[in-house]
Amino acid sequence: MSIAIYPGSFDPVTKGHLDIIKRAARINDKLIVAVLVNSAKTPLFTIEERVALLRECCAGMHNVTVESFDGLTVNFAKKCHATVMVRGLRAVTDFENEIQIAQTNHALMPGIETMFLATSIKWSYLSSTIVKEAARYGSDISKFVTPNVEAAVHEKFREMYAPKQGSQP
Numbered sequence: 432m433s434i435a436i437y438p439g440s441f442d443p444v445t446k447g448h449l450d451i452i453k454r455a456a457r458i459n460d461k462l463i464v465a466v467l468v469n470s471a472k473t474p475l476f477t478i479e480e481r482v483a484l485l486r487e488c489c490a491g492m493h494n495v496t497v498e499s500f501d502g503l504t505v506n507f508a509k510k511c512h513a514t515v516m517v518r519g520l521r522a523v524t525d526f527e528n529e530i531q532i533a534q535t536n537h538a539l540m541p542g543i544e545t546m547f548l549a550t551s552i553k554w555s556y557l558s559s560t561i562v563k564e565a566a567r568y569g570s571d572i573s574k575f576v577t578p579n580v581e582a583a584v585h586e587k588f589r590e591m592y593a594p595k596q597g598s599q600p
């Protein structure tokens with residue numbers, strides 16, 4: 432039985448991520464989408480919000496589960512009995528960083544293989560950062576994310592920019 436994990440920040444999940452999830456779920460018996468609690472980046476969404484949005488997006492996928500984790504990804508993979516770690520590759524700019532992570536992970540835990548899936552051309556430019564930048568300035572993000580994520584992102588920015596109670600107009 433092949434168990435794979437797909438780790439990332441998913442802040443928030445995009446249609447590019449979902450494309451990788453669907454394809455990885457087709458070629459593995461079980462796929463665990465693993466949402467990183469502590470990353471170097473300051474996330475827009477809390478860990479609970481990121482997990483909840485992903486669970487809504489993956490609701491119809493019978494062999495996909497969504498979990499959060501903290502610490503080293505290889506340790507979480509081992510805990511889940513996963514032997515495959517899935518990563519998406521968008522462009523050469525991803526490659527340098529991704530190969531370094533994959534080689535480090537292999538040195539730490541040789542029993543776990545990294546599987547790279549090339550992004551579909553349709554989503555090759557897409558990142559969570561682009562989605563947040565577009566939404567921050569009021570652009571339509573419905574092409575990039577599912578309706579639940581679109582609503583959550585707009586709500587987040589509304590909360591962030593809403594005048595604080597008691598403040599002067």
Ligand code: ADP
Nearest residue numbers: 438439440441447448518519520550554557558
């Ligand atoms: P991280 O903080 O680990 O880079 P991300 O949530 O940004 O987490 O990405 C998780 C994984 O999804 C990474 O392997 C990344 O390359 C991949 N990914 C991100 N956006 C896309 C996309 N548009 N198409 C395919 N893969 C993607």
